[in-house]
Amino acid sequence: MTLILLPTLFDRIRIVLIATSHPGNIGAAARAMKTMGFERLVLVEPKSYPNVDATARASGADDVLANAVVCDSLEQALTGCHYVFGLSARERTIPWPQMSPCECAQYSADHSEAEIALVFGREHSGLTNGELEACHYHVQIDANPNYPSLNLAAAVQIMCYELRLAGAEGVVKGDVLPAPVEELERFFEHLEQVMIDVEFLNPEQPGHIARRLRRLFLKAQPEKQDINILRGVLSAVQKRLRSNT
Amino acid sequence: MTLILLPTLFDRIRIVLIATSHPGNIGAAARAMKTMGFERLVLVEPKSYPNVDATARASGADDVLANAVVCDSLEQALTGCHYVFGLSARERTIPWPQMSPCECAQYSADHSEAEIALVFGREHSGLTNGELEACHYHVQIDANPNYPSLNLAAAVQIMCYELRLAGAEGVVKGDVLPAPVEELERFFEHLEQVMIDVEFLNPEQPGHIARRLRRLFLKAQPEKQDINILRGVLSAVQKRLRSNT
Numbered sequence: 001m002t003l004i005l006l007p008t009l010f011d012r013i014r015i016v017l018i019a020t021s022h023p024g025n026i027g028a029a030a031r032a033m034k035t036m037g038f039e040r041l042v043l044v045e046p047k048s049y050p051n052v053d054a055t056a057r058a059s060g061a062d063d064v065l066a067n068a069v070v071c072d073s074l075e076q077a078l079t080g081c082h083y084v085f086g087l088s089a090r091e092r093t094i095p096w097p098q099m100s101p102c103e104c105a106q107y108s109a110d111h112s113e114a115e116i117a118l119v120f121g122r123e124h125s126g127l128t129n130g131e132l133e134a135c136h137y138h139v140q141i142d143a144n145p146n147y148p149s150l151n152l153a154a155a156v157q158i159m160c161y162e163l164r165l166a167g168a169e170g171v172v173k174g175d176v177l178p179a180p181v182e183e184l185e186r187f188f189e190h191l192e193q194v195m196i197d198v199e200f201l202n203p204e205q206p207g208h209i210a211r212r213l214r215r216l217f218l219k220a221q222p223e224k225q226d227i228n229i230l231r232g233v234l235s236a237v238q239k240r241l242r243s244n245t
Numbered sequence: 246m247t248l249i250l251l252p253t254l255f256d257r258i259r260i261v262l263i264a265t266s267h268p269g270n271i272g273a274a275a276r277a278m279k280t281m282g283f284e285r286l287v288l289v290e291p292k293s294y295p296n297v298d299a300t301a302r303a304s305g306a307d308d309v310l311a312n313a314v315v316c317d318s319l320e321q322a323l324t325g326c327h328y329v330f331g332l333s334a335r336e337r338t339i340p341w342p343q344m345s346p347c348e349c350a351q352y353s354a355d356h357s358e359a360e361i362a363l364v365f366g367r368e369h370s371g372l373t374n375g376e377l378e379a380c381h382y383h384v385q386i387d388a389n390p391n392y393p394s395l396n397l398a399a400a401v402q403i404m405c406y407e408l409r410l411a412g413a414e415g416v417v418k419g420d421v422l423p424a425p426v427e428e429l430e431r432f433f434e435h436l437e438q439v440m441i442d443v444e445f446l447n448p449e450q451p452g453h454i455a456r457r458l459r460r461l462f463l464k465a466q467p468e469k470q471d472i473n474i475l476r477g478v479l480s481a482v483q484k485r486l487r488s489n490t
Contacts, residue, residue, distance in 0.1 A: 032399055037389040060392055102410075142409060144282040147305055154277055154402045157395075161403050164387060165347075 009109050009167035014040040015156060016077045016119045018131060023048045025123065027057030027065060028153030034061035036160035037167075041068040042077045042117075057153075074119070074131055078181045082114040083107070086127050086135030087155055089148050096138045097219060101159055104139045105166035114177055118159055123152055133211060134181070136218045178221035187227050187234075188214060194234045197241055254354050254412035259285040260401060261322045261364045263376060268293045270368065272302030272310060273398030279306035281405035282412075286313040287322045287362075302398075319364070319376055323426045327359040328352070331372050331380030332400055334393050341383045342464060346404055349384045350411035359422055363404055368397055378456060379426070381463045423466035432472050432479075433459060439479045442486055 015033055020026050026049060030041055041064055043049055049070065058065045071077040078084055085104050099107065108116045119135060121127035132138060141158055143150060150158075178184075192210055195201035201209060222230065260278055265271050271294060275286055286309055288294055294315065303310045316322040323329055330349050331341075344352065353361045364380060366372035377383060386403055388395060395403075423429075437455055440446035446454060467475065 028396065028399075031394075031396060034392045035388050035395045035399070059396075060394055141406070142413070143280050147279045149276075149305055150280045150402075151273065151276060151304075151398075153396075154273075154280070154399065157399045157402055158406050161386070161406075168387070 007113075009112075009163065010037045010039070012114065012116055013038055013108065013163060014042050014077075014081070014115075014117050015160070016042045016044060016074070016117050017046070017152070017156075018044045018074060018119065018127065019047065019122050020152065021047050021123050023051030023054040024057045025152040026051075026068075027054035027059075027061075028151075029120075029156040030054075030058045030064040030068070031061040032153050032157035033160050034064050036157070036164040038160050038163070039064050039067065041065070043068050043070045044074050044077050045072065046070065074134055075182065075185060078117055078119075078134065080115050081117045081181045082177045082179075083111065083137075084117045084119060084135045084181060085137050085139050086119045086132045087121065087159070088127060088132055088138045088140055089143070089150075090126065096132065096215060097136070099137045099139050101139055101141055101162045102166075104137065104159070105162035107137075108163060109166040111177075115180070120152060120155060133214055134185075136221070176223060179224040179227045183224065183227050184217065184222070187222075187231055188217070190231055190234045194237050197238060252358075254357075254408065255282045255284070257359065257361055258283055258353065258408060259287050259322075259326070259360075259362050260405070261287045261289060261319070261362050262291070262397070262401075263289045263319060263364065263372065264292065264367050265397065266292050266368050268296030268299040269302045270397045271296075271313075272299035272304075272306075273396075274365075274401040275299075275303045275309040275313070276306040277398050277402035278405050279309050281402070281409040283405050283408070284309050284312065286310070288313050288315045289319055289322050290317065291315065319379055320427065320430060323362055323364075323379065325360050326362045326426045327422045327424075328356065328382075329362045329364060329380045329426060330382050330384050331364045331377045332366065332404070333372060333377060333383045333385055334388070334395075335371065341377065341460060342381070344382045344384050346384060346386055346407045347411075349382065349404070350407035352382075353408060354411040356422075360425070365397060365400060378459055379430075381466070421468055424469040424472045428469065428472050429462065429467070432467075432476055433462070435476055435479045439482050442483060 015029065015038065017026060017029060020043065026043065026046060033039065033041060054065055055062055085099070119127065119131065121131065141150060141155060191213065192201065192206055196203045260274065260283065262271060262274060265288065271288065271291060278284065278286060299310055300307055330344070364372065364376065366376065386395060386400060436458065437446065437451055441448045
């Protein structure tokens with residue numbers, strides 16, 4: 001008899017804060033997470049950490065703060081993730097697949113073997129377009145249109161609250177996971193290079209086309225094996241190009 | 246043709262904070278309210294208000310802060326309310342009717358003509374038993390049992406978030422409202438006096454019996470007319486007692 005211990009929703013969620021300006025907000029976010037049972041905090045280029053203000057606002061959640069992982073890039077922060085949700089208050093030029101906080105939480109609970117990241121942007125400017133394009137889904141917390149300015153820790157609190165509610169009712173599904181995001185990123189780089197090699201893409205202006213393809217593949221959620229096949233195709237193209245020159 | 250403009254859920258909700266210690270939390274609560282579209286803040290005996298920390302943390306919600314009503318007592322803060330919800334993290338000796346945040350929000354949205362208060366206690370000790378007994382329902386935000394210590398503004402944020410979600414789908418029901426709480430309070434005082442007059446209640450120890458009757462009548466939600474009848478009965482008893490002596 002084999003006993004398989006699956007990670008709970010609480011183990012599978014990482015909260016990623018990008019370039020937080022006020023260390024107090026990092027502490028308050030750690031507290032918000034811990035009150036809802038979450039402990040995995042990842043900080044991308046925090047302006048100041050560790051910091052006494054962070055510790056003060058963390059209150060009894062100083063363990064979450066002390067165990068926070070600090071990264072140099074969002075890519076590093078997302079290593080190993082199967083699904084990435086970006087919190088966004090603004091509409092964007094290329095509309096991305098959207099979920100409400102409740103839908104995001106339910107999705108996270110239902111995909112019971114997936115490693116999941118929720119990404120929160122800077123206090124004043126949120127996430128850049130590039131950061132949002134690293135996400136499978138955008139999540140918008142419904143807010144007062146005249147004053148949608150949620151505090152960072154307040155947004156973390158709401159998302160962790162919804163995740164906790166969903167976690168209580170989550171069911172275990174034997175679903176097939178998509179490839180982790182870092183493999184997808186390597187595929188995107190490879191694809192872009194091949195499109196440049198075949199002179200389909202102007203290397204000076206890859207923007208619009210690359211973005212649409214990124215959105216397409218994030219939506220398709222290719223599995224590891226799909227990525228292997230796709231990259232095999234790309235490599236074959238490059239090999240053929242080299243032999244022709 | 247008559248056009249009746251009913252107050253929206255956003256107009257009917259007041260957020261009551263009792264004896265808040267840290268003015269920063271008052272400001273953060275004002276901000277949390279405004280992001281979700283709520284503006285009516287009531288402060289019962291705040292330790293320090295107005296205060297520069299409150300203004301700083303309110304950010305763009307300084308109008309909510311400036312319009313906050315300051316009261317000397319919870320009774321004053323609840324004047325005109327039809328339903329009162331008390332936020333509580335602890336279990337109590339006499340269990341009161343309970344609702345989840347989501348149920349509280351739905352109830353508030355469904356009773357579309359009611360004036361509603363959500364009452365939040367002190368940062369460290371919450372609401373006293375007496376304060377909780379002024380509420381129709383207790384609302385507990387599900388939290389990590391090992392660290393249930395939500396920041397005051399974080400609790401306000403979650404409740405206002407749930408109210409906003411419910412407000413978006415609220416339907417107008419032509420329901421009959423219960424008597425406002427101040428009329429109920431006068432009835433409780435009257436009832437207790439009569440129970441003492443007839444030597445049913447020991448004036449030194451009214452506690453347990455008075456509390457159970459309070460819970461019963463809060464649950465029954467008597468209308469204005471019911472209260473008039475009940476108080477008529479009490480007055481008749483007193484009149485009869487006086488004529489007998």
